[in-house]
Amino acid sequence: MNYDLIHENLVGQESGSLVDKAETDLLHFFREQQFKTGDVIPKEVELAVQLGVSRTVIREALLRLRMRGMIDTKKKRGTVITNPDLLGILEKTLYPGILDDETLRDIFELRMVMEIGMGDLLFERIQQADIDELYAIVANEPNNAEATLFDPEQEVRFHGKLYDIAGNNTLRRFQRMLLPTFQYVHESGILKKPIQHKKFVSHRGLVDVLQHGNPETFRNAMRNHFENHFQRLF
Amino acid sequence: MNYDLIHENLVGQESGSLVDKAETDLLHFFREQQFKTGDVIPKEVELAVQLGVSRTVIREALLRLRMRGMIDTKKKRGTVITNPDLLGILEKTLYPGILDDETLRDIFELRMVMEIGMGDLLFERIQQADIDELYAIVANEPNNAEATLFDPEQEVRFHGKLYDIAGNNTLRRFQRMLLPTFQYVHESGILKKPIQHKKFVSHRGLVDVLQHGNPETFRNAMRNHFENHFQRLF
DNA sequence: TACAAGTATAAAGTATAACATAATAACTTT
DNA sequence: AAAGTTATTATGTTATACTTTATACTTGTA
Numbered sequence: 001m002n003y004d005l006i007h008e009n010l011v012g013q014e015s016g017s018l019v020d021k022a023e024t025d026l027l028h029f030f031r032e033q034q035f036k037t038g039d040v041i042p043k044e045v046e047l048a049v050q051l052g053v054s055r056t057v058i059r060e061a062l063l064r065l066r067m068r069g070m071i072d073t074k075k076k077r078g079t080v081i082t083n084p085d086l087l088g089i090l091e092k093t094l095y096p097g098i099l100d101d102e103t104l105r106d107i108f109e110l111r112m113v114m115e116i117g118m119g120d121l122l123f124e125r126i127q128q129a130d131i132d133e134l135y136a137i138v139a140n141e142p143n144n145a146e147a148t149l150f151d152p153e154q155e156v157r158f159h160g161k162l163y164d165i166a167g168n169n170t171l172r173r174f175q176r177m178l179l180p181t182f183q184y185v186h187e188s189g190i191l192k193k194p195i196q197h198k199k200f201v202s203h204r205g206l207v208d209v210l211q212h213g214n215p216e217t218f219r220n221a222m223r224n225h226f227e228n229h230f231q232r233l234f
Numbered sequence: 235m236n237y238d239l240i241h242e243n244l245v246g247q248e249s250g251s252l253v254d255k256a257e258t259d260l261l262h263f264f265r266e267q268q269f270k271t272g273d274v275i276p277k278e279v280e281l282a283v284q285l286g287v288s289r290t291v292i293r294e295a296l297l298r299l300r301m302r303g304m305i306d307t308k309k310k311r312g313t314v315i316t317n318p319d320l321l322g323i324l325e326k327t328l329y330p331g332i333l334d335d336e337t338l339r340d341i342f343e344l345r346m347v348m349e350i351g352m353g354d355l356l357f358e359r360i361q362q363a364d365i366d367e368l369y370a371i372v373a374n375e376p377n378n379a380e381a382t383l384f385d386p387e388q389e390v391r392f393h394g395k396l397y398d399i400a401g402n403n404t405l406r407r408f409q410r411m412l413l414p415t416f417q418y419v420h421e422s423g424i425l426k427k428p429i430q431h432k433k434f435v436s437h438r439g440l441v442d443v444l445q446h447g448n449p450e451t452f453r454n455a456m457r458n459h460f461e462n463h464f465q466r467l468f
Numbered sequence: 469t470a471c472a473a474g475t476a477t478a479a480a481g482t483a484t485a486a487c488a489t490a491a492t493a494a495c496t497t498t
Numbered sequence: 499a500a501a502g503t504t505a506t507t508a509t510g511t512t513a514t515a516c517t518t519t520a521t522a523c524t525t526g527t528a
Contacts, residue, residue: 018511019297037334043479054512056290059480060297063253067298075480076520083334090324100271100317106404109355113405114344117351120457121343124468170340171347219453223354234358252482277508288483293509309509310491 018053022061025051030081040078041071087173099181101190105233107178108185112229114175115159116222118166119215125167126210134161134207141203152183158203201225252287256295259285264315274312275305321407333415339467341412342419346463348409349393350456352400353449359401360444368395368441375437386417392437435459 026047035041044062048055062079065071073079099107137157156179163172201209201224209221223230260281269275278296282289296313299305303319333341371391390413397406435443435458443455457464 045479056511056513060294063294063297064301067301073480074520075518076478076522078479083337103317103404106402109402110348110405110408113348113351113355113402115351116354116453117347117349119350120464121347168340168343168347170337171344174344215457216454219350220450223449230354279508290482290484307509308491309489310493310507312508 018057019060019064022051022053022057023064026058026061026065035081037081037083040080043078087170087177090174091177104181104185104188104190107181108229109233111175111178111182112226114171115162116219116226118162118171119218119222121166121168121171122162122210122218123215126165130161130165131207131211134158134210135204137161138203138207154203200227252291253294253298256285256287256291257298260292260295260299269315271315271317274314277312321404321411324408325411338415338419338422341415342463343467345409345412345416346460348405349396350453350460352396352405353452353456355400355402355405356396356444356452357449360399364395364399365441365445368392368444369438371395372437372441388437434461 029050030041041047042050044055044058047062048058051058062071062073066073066079068084069082070084071079072082137154141154160175160179163175166172201221203225206218206221206225209218213221263284264275275281276284278289278292281296282292285292296305296307300307300313303316305313306316307313371388375388394409394413397409400406435455437459440452440455440459443452447455
């Protein structure tokens with residue numbers, strides 16, 4: 001199967017600017033040359049000559065690759081191939097306050113979707129030490145935490161630890177990155193309906209489930225834990 | 235709460251190059267000027283003068299913003315603020331074959347996490363017409379589809395429709411984007427263990443659950459549907 | 469020989485100026 | 499007033515010269 005084609009089709013016809021063209025040309029070039037992580041690529045002027053464009057164009061194309069973590073450049077040493085950093089770019093783009101409400105809401109939903117669906121990863125990888133740590137985290141929460149107010153730092157500690165346990169690095173960084181957005185949505189007026197303060201599964205309850213339950217009971221517990229948020233959404 | 239600070243802390247100290255600095259300066263500038271979507275920003279030369287750097291630097295900074303979909307530039311008309319396109323950049327970065335195996339595996343897991351956790355969104359937004367359409371999609375699948383071989387196109391049709399129904403645009407685009415990666419992982423040798431062909435919940439079974447079940451039963455059904463994949467992972 | 473300090477150099481970073489291109493606006497013509 | 503033509507303007511592109519800095523090389527000293 002030709003993944004190159006699939007990709008290009010997906011990405012679209014490189015709108016036409018020379019930089020766009022140079023960008024994909026460079027990627028193809030790296031592929032052909034079998035460049036792998038750590039290899040140094042030809043210097044800017046050489047690439048410029050080879051692709052028949054000015055150094056400026058090459059620089060702008062390289063700039064794009066660099067900002068995606070596909071390459072790393074250092075003076076004198078030149079430019080070397082690195083592992084692309086999927087999430088690194090997103091971080092910068094998540095400049096607070098510029099995403100439109102719909103996207104913010106989407107992200108808020110996405111967060112809950114991920115944490116509910118995470119059950120199997122958690123149970124596969126969790127250790128007793130993790131559970132102990134979680135108990136320590138929730139130790140300071142009052143017993144009727146279900147009814148208490150939202151504490152951002154405590155939220156981050158607890159849910160962040162869950163992502164750690166899941167052992168999926170991409171997922172964890174994704175969450176780290178989206179955190180400010182969660183908070184923002186929570187506090188902004190995007191979610192119209194008021195916050196209910198009924199009794200739902202608490203953090204402590206979730207840990208209990210991790211200790212004695214299974215992925216299925218965890219999913220349900222987490223879903224219930226989010227009941228407040230869901231009620232504000234739907 | 236100062237989201238600006240949170241963000242900068244997360245992103246790091248702008249390594250030092252003028253372009254990095256110009257980039258954040260521009261963002262701050264837009265904020266201060268209360269620029270909103272659709273507004274045109276000063277032309278390149280003016281910005282260069284204002285920030286005290288050359289047009290080259292401004293151009294490279296603008297290039298970064300542009301590639302994140304934060305701005306759109308047209309000749310003569312100038313540069314206008316747009317809604318940042320979170321996923322657009324990721325698409326380009328997912329150039330097949332350069333992600334390392336760990337990330338690929340992460341993405342593969344992420345996909346299952348999302349589809350399992352998607353239950354509540356689905357039931358909240360699904361219409362009878364959607365269910366009918368899903369039945370039409372699975373109509374061609376043999377009755378014992380559980381045991382048949384993997385058909386990529388059918389997979390895309392079915393699971394893609396689910397994302398459509400979930401009504402979360404960000405989520406859907408995320409999936410669209412990750413699709414080639416799913417296929418790639420499925421076919422590559424990354425997942426060591428062999429593919430089992432036991433009887434698990436089929437596509438048709440999932441539709442039945444959507445028709446007669448609830449979010450909880452759906453999550454379990456989807457988890458079961460992925461049993462093959464999970465067995466290859468763990 | 470070993471090691472530190474200083475120097476040269478190569479590649480990326482930055483600046484400037486000039487020209488090309490394309491989209492818009494202004495103007496003419498019918 | 500509609501259509502076609504021209505002028506203008508901001509980005510796109512090229513070319514060139516200069517600056518910065520990490521590395522490699524050389525030199526000098528113990």
